Amino acid sequence: MxxxxxxxxxxxxxxxxxxxxxxxxxxxxxxxxxxxxxxxxxxxxxxxxxxxxxxxxxxxxxxxxxxxxxxxxxxxxxxxxxxxxxxxxxxxxxxxxxxxxxxxxxxxxxxxxxxxxxxxxxxxxxxxxxxxxxxxxxxxxxxxxxxxxxxxxxxxxxxxxxxxxxxxxxxxxxQETSPTPSSDEAEDASPDSQPTVESKGGDPVGLDFSGLEEPALDAPVQRLVIEEGDGEPVTASDTVTVDYLGAVYDADAPFDESYSRGEPLVSPLSGLIPGWSIGLDGVPVGSRVLLQIPPAYGYGTQGSPPNIPGNATLWFLIDVVAAE
Incomplete structure (x- = not known):
């Protein structure tokens, strides 16, 4: 996904x-x-x-x-x-x-x-x-x-x-293209501008968008550091090990997550959607971050059927376990 x-x-x-x-x-x-x-x-x-x-x-x-x-x-x-x-x-x-x-x-x-x-x-x-x-x-x-x-x-x-x-x-x-974000760098977001994490048994199970308006499609990547780790900072050329949960705006359930599987994702950042490289660049290993990713840095106008529509802004909760 x-x-x-x-x-x-x-x-x-x-x-x-x-x-x-x-x-x-x-x-x-x-x-x-x-x-x-x-x-x-x-x-x-x-x-x-x-x-x-x-x-x-x-x-x-x-x-x-x-x-x-x-x-x-x-x-x-x-x-x-x-x-x-x-x-x-x-x-x-x-x-x-x-x-x-x-x-x-x-x-x-x-x-x-x-x-x-x-x-x-x-x-x-x-x-x-x-x-x-x-x-x-x-x-x-x-x-x-x-x-x-x-x-x-x-x-x-x-x-x-x-x-x-x-x-x-x-x-x-x-094919129509998604609006170009106003910046190609991540911006630090305030907690009140982002959804809250819903947990069950200690593991994240969803995101609560109550009271939040859907952002503009040309908004840059937004990054909220929930917990800052003390490891080395992630670089765009790294292979990362992460647990994650992804959702679209006001979704009843995530479109994908790794927590319930008990198997973190291991992948070069360069092989993932661009919003991950932009949002995780410089984040210390051990951190938990929430990324808001515009469609141009996600799945664009085509989306990823059936759960991600075209021109969808994506939210990812990410626990950075390791990077090398």
Missing amino acids: LRRSRPVAALCAVVLLSALTACGSDPEEGTADEAGSATGELSEVSFTGEVGEGLTAEWSAAVEQPEETRVETLVAGDGEEVAEGDTVTAYLYVGNGSTQEDVFSDYDNGAPESIPNDEQVGEVFLEMMDGATYGSRVVAVTTPTDLLGESAESNSLGLGLDDSVVVVMDLVEK
């Missing part, structure tokens, strides 16, 4: 770290639609279904592994061009072009991805979004190594290193 939201997580985290220089589509290989945009096709496989509604692959022959990634537009959408820094709501499909098998589909999984058009997604996806318009269906023919980088050899998709990979991205729409 606390992890950073990453596109293509079901594929492999290293997809986001792949580094290749892909070639763009050649407009001479496609046919022009009425708007003059190039559209292409693969002779070995065809795709049916409307963009954003469904996708079915029909294979007629194996796809030869390319020497370098190639990208083509199968359907040219009539929306705006995808801009650098956009977060794109997209459906992804991955097929093994050598065995002519489907290996991953967001349509089968029932939900699209939130894909940022920036360097964190890797060059294959950057090339697929480069110059594309919303409403488009774009295909890349690539290799496991180009797509998955160092994890290609032991990937969870069952792709062999000599296989070809067919990746389809349906660029549905630009």
